[in-house]
Amino acid sequence: MARDRARTEEKILAAVGAILAEAGGSRRIGVNAVAARAGVDKVLIYRYFGGLEGLFAAFAEKSDLWPTVEEAARMRAIPETDLASALAALVQGYLASLRRRPVTLEAIAWEMSERNALSERLDRLREQWRRDATTRVFRQHKVPARVDIEAVMAVLAAAADHLAARGRMGGSFQGVALDDPVGQKRLDDAIGAILEGVLNYARAGKESA
Amino acid sequence: MARDRARTEEKILAAVGAILAEAGGSRRIGVNAVAARAGVDKVLIYRYFGGLEGLFAAFAEKSDLWPTVEEAARMRAIPETDLASALAALVQGYLASLRRRPVTLEAIAWEMSERNALSERLDRLREQWRRDATTRVFRQHKVPARVDIEAVMAVLAAAADHLAARGRMGGSFQGVALDDPVGQKRLDDAIGAILEGVLNYARAGKESA
DNA sequence: TCCCCTTGTCACTCGATAGTGACGGTAGAG
DNA sequence: CTCTACCGTCACTATCGAGTGACAAGGGGA
Numbered sequence: 471m472a473r474d475r476a477r478t479e480e481k482i483l484a485a486v487g488a489i490l491a492e493a494g495g496s497r498r499i500g501v502n503a504v505a506a507r508a509g510v511d512k513v514l515i516y517r518y519f520g521g522l523e524g525l526f527a528a529f530a531e532k533s534d535l536w537p538t539v540e541e542a543a544r545m546r547a548i549p550e551t552d553l554a555s556a557l558a559a560l561v562q563g564y565l566a567s568l569r570r571r572p573v574t575l576e577a578i579a580w581e582m583s584e585r586n587a588l589s590e591r592l593d594r595l596r597e598q599w600r601r602d603a604t605t606r607v608f609r610q611h612k613v614p615a616r617v618d619i620e621a622v623m624a625v626l627a628a629a630a631d632h633l634a635a636r637g638r639m640g641g642s643f644q645g646v647a648l649d650d651p652v653g654q655k656r657l658d659d660a661i662g663a664i665l666e667g668v669l670n671y672a673r674a675g676k677e678s679a
Numbered sequence: 680m681a682r683d684r685a686r687t688e689e690k691i692l693a694a695v696g697a698i699l700a701e702a703g704g705s706r707r708i709g710v711n712a713v714a715a716r717a718g719v720d721k722v723l724i725y726r727y728f729g730g731l732e733g734l735f736a737a738f739a740e741k742s743d744l745w746p747t748v749e750e751a752a753r754m755r756a757i758p759e760t761d762l763a764s765a766l767a768a769l770v771q772g773y774l775a776s777l778r779r780r781p782v783t784l785e786a787i788a789w790e791m792s793e794r795n796a797l798s799e800r801l802d803r804l805r806e807q808w809r810r811d812a813t814t815r816v817f818r819q820h821k822v823p824a825r826v827d828i829e830a831v832m833a834v835l836a837a838a839a840d841h842l843a844a845r846g847r848m849g850g851s852f853q854g855v856a857l858d859d860p861v862g863q864k865r866l867d868d869a870i871g872a873i874l875e876g877v878l879n880y881a882r883a884g885k886e887s888a
Numbered sequence: 889t890c891c892c893c894t895t896g897t898c899a900c901t902c903g904a905t906a907g908t909g910a911c912g913g914t915a916g917a918g
Numbered sequence: 919c920t921c922t923a924c925c926g927t928c929a930c931t932a933t934c935g936a937g938t939g940a941c942a943a944g945g946g947g948a
Contacts, residue, residue, distance in 0.1 A: 472925095472926095473913090473914065473915080473924085473925055473926075474925085475924080475925070478925085478926085494792060494793055496792055497706075497792055497793060500904090500905065500906080501905080501906065501907085502904070502905060502906080503905095510926085511926065511927060511928085512906090512907090513907090513908080513909095513926085513927085513928095514925085514926075516906095516907075516908085517925090517926095521906090521907090522906090576792075578791075579791035579792045580792060581845075582787075582788035582791050582792075582844055582845065583703060583705055583706055583785075583788045583789060583791075583792065584703055584706060585848065593850070596852075596853060597853070597854070600853050600854060617872060618865055618868060618869055618872070620853070620854050620855065620865075621855055621865040621866055621868065621869035622869045622872065622873060623853060624842075624852055624853040624854065624855040624866070624869070625835070625838045625842070625866060625869050625870065625873065626834070626838070627852070627853050628837070628838040628841040628842045628845075628852060628853075629834045629835070629837040629838040629841065631841055632837040632838065632840055632841035633833075633834070633837045635791055636790075636791065636837075639794065641802070643805075643833055643836070643837060644805060644806070644809050644829070644832060644833040644836050644837075645806070645809060645829050645833065646829065646830055646833040656827055656829075656830040657830055657833070657834060659827060659830065660827055660830035660831045660833070660834050661834065663826060663827070663831065663877050663881065664831060664834065664873050664876070664877055666876075666880065667873070667875075667876030667877035667878070667879070667880035667881060668872050668873055668876035668877070669876070670876070670880050671875065671876035671879050671880040671883075672872065672876060674880075674883075681895095681896095682894085682895055682896075682943090682944065682945085683895085684894080684895070687895085687896085709934095709935065709936075710935080710936065710937080711934075711935065711936080712935095719896085720896065720897060720898085721936085721937085722896085722897085722898095722937090722938080722939095723895080723896070725936095725937075725938085726895090726896095730936090730937090731936090
């Protein structure tokens with residue numbers, strides 16, 4: 471109608487985000503739903519994006535899916551004092567940033583059951599995040615030699631992804647309320663205690679199992 | 680044909696498991712697929728189980744979805760010496776048990792995007808597991824007062840669920856190879872180091888953040 | 889023996905899905 | 919002004935999904 475391709479493409483991409491933002495939306499997503507939501511004929515999706523996969527790829531590239539390290543740092547000020555506090559703040563900020571991104575949470579959930587252009591993008595962004603965090607934090611601190619801090623961070627990141635994605639539907643996990651400020655603080659504190667314990671106990675000279 | 684309701688019900692339930700076991704199967708599961716897989720008319724699913732929800736409920740009740748604490752203990756001998764080692768062995772055994780259950784991993788992935796009878800059952804089993812683990816391990820050991828060990832265990836369980844479910848599709852997570860023995864050992868060691876650090880460092884008298 | 893309930897089969901409706909082909913208007917290039 | 923490439927709309931096919939109603943056959947109870 472408006473005869474404006476750029477605008478139409480934007481409407482389509484926005485519709486993807488809107489559908490994805492609705493809880494459980496990833497399950498019913500498809501050309502018809504997107505077209506209807508965008509108020510656009512579905513044939514344009516094929517023409518402009520080459521189908522669903524291309525559409526997902528374009529959406530993944532364009533939208534603000536992942537928190538940057540800077541954003542995580544903004545959510546929780548990252549202290550420069552010691553490594554444990556810095557990493558704890560980083561993970562806590564990461565978790566908080568995830569919770570503010572319903573689309574990303576949906577994409578994480580989706581990633582668990584289906585690989586597509588979106589999940590590949592997520593993997594790349596996760597990797598990027600790891601690199602940024604490394605250059606930001608590890609440059610200033612020494613890591614105790616016997617700790618595989620990368621594996622520990624992977625465990626914490628996996629937990630963050632899982633808990634954030636599950637939390638979007640409410641409920642509790644293993645006795646911790648996910649949609650509740652109290653439960654969220656418990657998780658933050660646990661993350662802090664984990665990093666503090668792992669790094670300081672290891673620094674004290676004990677070998678890790 | 681055989682005119683044997685019990686046998687037919689079994690065939691249907693087995694078909695659910697078979698479809699669920701195929702990677703990404705949760706997405707395409709439905710009455711038609713199950714009936715076809717079981718070699719049975721779909722109307723019997725409605726008659727015997729009252730539809731998909733009832734079928735899932737029956738499947739969730741009947742099948743061996745979740746590792747018991749005893750099984751986890753069998754995978755990794757649980758030492759009685761100290762709490763950190765016992766809990767580490769428990770979580771590592773839990774993770775190993777999960778990896779041997781493709782249907783459960785599929786269900787965990789599914790649980791992320793849709794709530795149904797199966798996911799409710801999973802939640803209940805998780806809760807049961809937590810209780811069993813508690814009575815088994817915590818009876819013999821003292822927990823440092825300042826550690827919210829329940830929250831720490833929730834973090835580790837979430838990580839285990841996430842890493843196991845993602846690992847079924849191969850690939851790596853944050854630099855750790857999930858389908859590789861080396862990567863899996865790194866994760867096990869990280870879990871061990873986390874529990875050791877959290878409990879022993881806390882016991883040493885430091886407050887947790 | 890006869891009857892009826894159960895089991896299983898078949899044939900359908902209805903809606904949503906992916907994907908394609910053709911058509912018409914509009915705006916810009918020449 | 920004219921032509922053409924692009925944009926948007928409509929109509930269509932084919933497939934798959936859930937769910938329902940009717941019907942044949944077997945088997946056990948009265």
